[in-house]
Amino acid sequence: MALLQINNMSHRFGGLCALNNFGVTLEPGDFMGLIGPNGAGKTTVFNLVSGFYQPSDGEILYKGKTLAGLKPHKVTSLGIARTFQNIRLWKDMSVLDNIRIAQHHNLGYSLLDSFMRTKRYINCEKQIKKNSIDILEALDLIKYADDLPDNLPYGIQRRVEIARALSLKPDLLMLDEPAAGLSSADVQDLITLIKWIHKEFNITIWMIEHQMVVVMSLCSIIKVIDFGATIAQGTPEQIQKNPEVIKAYLGDEAI
Amino acid sequence: MKKNSVPILLTALLALLTGLAYFEIIDLYIQSVIMFIGINIILASSLNIVNGYMGEFSCGHAAFMAVGAYTASIINVALFTNDKVFGPAVLSSELALYCFPFVLIISGLVAAVAGLMIAIPSFKTRGDYLAIITIAANFIVTSTIINISSIGGARGFMGMKKIVFAMEDVVDLPWMLVWVCLSTFTCIWIIRRFVSSTYGKGIIAINNDEIAAEMMGVNTNRMKLVAFMLSSGLAGVAGALFAHILGYINPGSFGILKSTECLVMVYLGGMGSLSGSVIAAIVFTLLIEGLRFIIPAIDSGLHMIAVLPDSYHLSQVWKWVIIPLVLVLLMQFKPEGIMGNRELSDIFPRLKKFYKFK
Amino acid sequence: MTASIIQNIFNALQWGSFYSLIALGYTLVYGVLLLINFAHGDIFMVGAYISFFVATFLLGGYAFGPPFGLPGWMVLGLTIPLTMILTSVVGVTLERVAYRPLRRKGANRLYVVITALMCGIILENGNLAILGASRKSYPELVDKVVYTFGSITVTNLKIGVILSSILVFAILQFIITKTKIGMAMRAISYDKFAVPLMGIPIDTIIVFTFVLGSSLAGFAGILFALSYPVLDPFMGALIGWKAFIAAVVGGIGDIRGAFLGGFLLGFVEIGVVAFFPSTYRDLIAFTILLIILCIKPTGLFGVAKTTKV
Numbered sequence: 001m002a003l004l005q006i007n008n009m010s011h012r013f014g015g016l017c018a019l020n021n022f023g024v025t026l027e028p029g030d031f032m033g034l035i036g037p038n039g040a041g042k043t044t045v046f047n048l049v050s051g052f053y054q055p056s057d058g059e060i061l062y063k064g065k066t067l068a069g070l071k072p073h074k075v076t077s078l079g080i081a082r083t084f085q086n087i088r089l090w091k092d093m094s095v096l097d098n099i100r101i102a103q104h105h106n107l108g109y110s111l112l113d114s115f116m117r118t119k120r121y122i123n124c125e126k127q128i129k130k131n132s133i134d135i136l137e138a139l140d141l142i143k144y145a146d147d148l149p150d151n152l153p154y155g156i157q158r159r160v161e162i163a164r165a166l167s168l169k170p171d172l173l174m175l176d177e178p179a180a181g182l183s184s185a186d187v188q189d190l191i192t193l194i195k196w197i198h199k200e201f202n203i204t205i206w207m208i209e210h211q212m213v214v215v216m217s218l219c220s221i222i223k224v225i226d227f228g229a230t231i232a233q234g235t236p237e238q239i240q241k242n243p244e245v246i247k248a249y250l251g252d253e254a255i
Numbered sequence: 256m257k258k259n260s261v262p263i264l265l266t267a268l269l270a271l272l273t274g275l276a277y278f279e280i281i282d283l284y285i286q287s288v289i290m291f292i293g294i295n296i297i298l299a300s301s302l303n304i305v306n307g308y309m310g311e312f313s314c315g316h317a318a319f320m321a322v323g324a325y326t327a328s329i330i331n332v333a334l335f336t337n338d339k340v341f342g343p344a345v346l347s348s349e350l351a352l353y354c355f356p357f358v359l360i361i362s363g364l365v366a367a368v369a370g371l372m373i374a375i376p377s378f379k380t381r382g383d384y385l386a387i388i389t390i391a392a393n394f395i396v397t398s399t400i401i402n403i404s405s406i407g408g409a410r411g412f413m414g415m416k417k418i419v420f421a422m423e424d425v426v427d428l429p430w431m432l433v434w435v436c437l438s439t440f441t442c443i444w445i446i447r448r449f450v451s452s453t454y455g456k457g458i459i460a461i462n463n464d465e466i467a468a469e470m471m472g473v474n475t476n477r478m479k480l481v482a483f484m485l486s487s488g489l490a491g492v493a494g495a496l497f498a499h500i501l502g503y504i505n506p507g508s509f510g511i512l513k514s515t516e517c518l519v520m521v522y523l524g525g526m527g528s529l530s531g532s533v534i535a536a537i538v539f540t541l542l543i544e545g546l547r548f549i550i551p552a553i554d555s556g557l558h559m560i561a562v563l564p565d566s567y568h569l570s571q572v573w574k575w576v577i578i579p580l581v582l583v584l585l586m587q588f589k590p591e592g593i594m595g596n597r598e599l600s601d602i603f604p605r606l607k608k609f610y611k612f613k
Numbered sequence: 614m615t616a617s618i619i620q621n622i623f624n625a626l627q628w629g630s631f632y633s634l635i636a637l638g639y640t641l642v643y644g645v646l647l648l649i650n651f652a653h654g655d656i657f658m659v660g661a662y663i664s665f666f667v668a669t670f671l672l673g674g675y676a677f678g679p680p681f682g683l684p685g686w687m688v689l690g691l692t693i694p695l696t697m698i699l700t701s702v703v704g705v706t707l708e709r710v711a712y713r714p715l716r717r718k719g720a721n722r723l724y725v726v727i728t729a730l731m732c733g734i735i736l737e738n739g740n741l742a743i744l745g746a747s748r749k750s751y752p753e754l755v756d757k758v759v760y761t762f763g764s765i766t767v768t769n770l771k772i773g774v775i776l777s778s779i780l781v782f783a784i785l786q787f788i789i790t791k792t793k794i795g796m797a798m799r800a801i802s803y804d805k806f807a808v809p810l811m812g813i814p815i816d817t818i819i820v821f822t823f824v825l826g827s828s829l830a831g832f833a834g835i836l837f838a839l840s841y842p843v844l845d846p847f848m849g850a851l852i853g854w855k856a857f858i859a860a861v862v863g864g865i866g867d868i869r870g871a872f873l874g875g876f877l878l879g880f881v882e883i884g885v886v887a888f889f890p891s892t893y894r895d896l897i898a899f900t901i902l903l904i905i906l907c908i909k910p911t912g913l914f915g916v917a918k919t920t921k922v
Binding site for chain 3: 306312376379380383384386387388390391392394395398399401402409466470511515518519522526569570572573575576579580582583586587590591592
């Protein structure tokens with residue numbers, strides 16, 4: 001069974017059709033890229049899957065079940081985690097707390113436990129802290145655990161955001177332009193990191209990215225959209241040769 | 256030792272205050288000042304949950320105080336005293352003492368339910384629009400009370416002094432002082448534990464970035480519900496205590512002005528700082544009470560150096576000119592409040608050696 | 614029956630005019646600074662008092678004033694501009710002394726709001742402390758003329774209030790949409806950072822906004838004092854809060870919204886009083902406003918801000 005299957009999904013903002021008849025299938029373990037020019041509707045796809053918008057048409061099936069009508073936190077708790085184009089870490093909290101709160105959907109204790117500091121509360125908090133430290137150690141971020149996100153270099157903030165998404169223990173990780181704004185050295189590190197995450201955590205990754213070096217070296221399948229419509233899908237080699245794709249990116253004259 | 260230092264200190268403080276009051280070393284006026292400090296601490300720290308930690312702007316805190324005050328007063332007067340409206344006492348007045356904590360809890364719960372009035376709109380509304388809803392809620396609660404004549408309407412409601420006397424008849428202690436202290440400690444404890452748990456930190460995540468919070472699995476609607484209800488519930492407890500200290504309440508005491516006082520204490524202390532709220536509540540109460548004595552002193556001083564004409568005397572009205580003026584100046588010099596969003600132990604890290612407060 | 618309805622419509626329009634004029638001041642400042650200027654209701658009160666002193670002065674009520682009293686119409690003609698100027702001086706002073714330093718320091722927006730609240734309390738109680746608790750009764754500047762149409766009676770004052778508030782709104786609408794400084798005001802509400810880069814001095818615009826808003830409040834103060842000639846220091850508090858709510862219901866930041874919101878509140882209040890005991894006025898009026906805000910959270914004219922993810 002496909003991990004994520006989207007059929008005929010459309011989304012309109014008022015009169016503007018941001019996404020038209022979008023369909024995709026992700027099998028467990030896939031690494032798919034989603035590319036397209038600015039304003040093509042890539043982030044809209046992610047927003048629809050994560051429940052921030054509800055599609056005007058079509059259906060989204062995750063592990064065979066529909067996501068229609070679910071609030072974002074519910075979708076997240078089913079195992080779909082994401083990062084954001086412009087980093088959205090919680091700025092008043094340390095890196096460790098950022099990771100801890102991402103386990104909010106699965107705390108295991110109630111409000112009263114937190115007032116009473118019951119055994120259950122203490123055990124659960126211990127477990128949450130351990131999970132968080134494990135993630136930070138795995139991503140080599142442990143030395144920043146007590147820092148505020150704003151004080152960290154941009155590349156590290158990106159990493160923290162990926163760590164936060166991973167701490168949700170997702171089956172599907174959606175990365176929205178993880179390499180945006182990074183220096184070329186940082187980009188190389190990021191490629192290594194994502195490759196390692198894909199293998200180590202054995203998860204499915206779906207990535208929006210503009211930098212071709214990242215897309216080409218990571219993705220096994222690439223989907224190209226423009227003006228809300230799918231224009232191509234295939235392996236990196238196929239996409240590079242596809243005339244439609246070249247047209248979308250460079251214009252008619254390029255051919 | 257480090258683990259228990261705070262409970263020991265607080266128990267000692269409670270015993271000391273009770274003892275001083277019992278042997279009449281501190282008079283009734285000082286006792287009432289201490290009690291108002293306690294109530295203001297509850298009000299400020301509970302409002303801080305919503306306005307500080309969650310970053311909303313609720314300006315109707317007094318509404319929930321009113322709900323709690325009226326609930327507790329009505330329950331107590333109806334159950335334990337002979338009243339014209341509510342008929343003869345249902346229970347023996349000796350039980351008032353043992354029932355008082357439960358009455359406090361019930362009035363907190365009722366106030367928490369009243370908090371739904373702003374919690375539910377907050378799912379869709381944020382910021383200034385929510386601020387309006389809270390102001391409107393404040394007006395709605397006070398004018399509802401005005402229109403219920405069986406609880407006195409605009410004239411107010413009384414009879415709570417009898418409950419206080421009934422409690423003192425059972426065991427001769429300054430009971431209101433004890434209840435205020437216990438409630439204040441419990442309130443701070445609850446809030447501290449709430450905001451330091453991963454669960455409660457969800458509201459800080461909402462403050463920083465609500466969308467990210469929702470997408471990272473925080474059920475933002477439920478967290479808002481919890482925050483608003485906890486905040487208004489504690490305000491209800493403060494109201495219940497307030498009603499029994501004064502022995503008389505009327506809707507006018509829970510208007511926008513009271514809400515403004517709560518706001519001032521929160522922002523004076525610092526948004527998202529519990530120790531800030533406590534300090535601000537103490538400073539604010541002492542300032543109000545202190546001016547009672549300072550104004551006549553200034554008045555006679557100014558007459559002595561003949562700045563003021565003989566016909567004019569500085570009245571207590573000047574209190575409400577001086578207090579806001581002081582606060583405006585304070586905010587000019589410390590635009591993030593006394594503590595910012597830090598706690599006492601962040602400013603004085605050495606304190607951490609002596610206590611662990613969780 | 615129809616007569617009483619029409620009578621009530623006039624009353625609603627009159628109260629709506631007061632609310633609208635004050636709401637416009639709230640909304641102007643909010644549109645430019647995103648600041649809820651909670652002192653605005655008290656600026657309205659200050660405006661009423663200033664007009665009282667100016668009018669009494671011109672009527673020859675003070676020893677140091679002109680020895681002869683001017684006729685009523687001339688006094689009114691002078692009182693209106695003088696009051697508007699003096700009230701706007703008060704408003705701009707508040708901005709300069711209390712709000713601007715905080716803004717410069719980059720304080721949280723809510724600290725400015727609290728400062729505004731405090732300034733309002735200072736104005737109220739300062740007035741009470743200096744002038745005393747005795748209420749001032751406003752001199753009669755306009756001879757009351759009562760027009761009777763069948764069983765409907767309308768005073769010239771009521772008609773004057775309604776017409777002048779509509780006129781003021783029309784002028785304001787012109788300033789906002791057609792003049793350069795008005796356009797700059799609207800531009801700031803969209804992008805606070807780009808406007809200075811375009812060579813528009815932001816402080817000038819903020820001062821201009823406060824001048825406009827406060828002089829409107831002063832004008833409302835005169836109209837109110839003419840209609841209800843008893844002044845007290847707390848007269849601005851409740852009206853101010855209500856006008857603010859009206860501004861938000863209209864959609865704060867949009868002057869059409871504030872204007873209509875004010876009239877809406879006027880109609881709701883008079884409507885409630887027509888059917889229920891008058892103690893229910895606030896309760897029902899606020900409940901209706903709350904329901905409107907719950908259904909349309911950004912007000913009637915407000916546009917929901919979309920967040921980009």
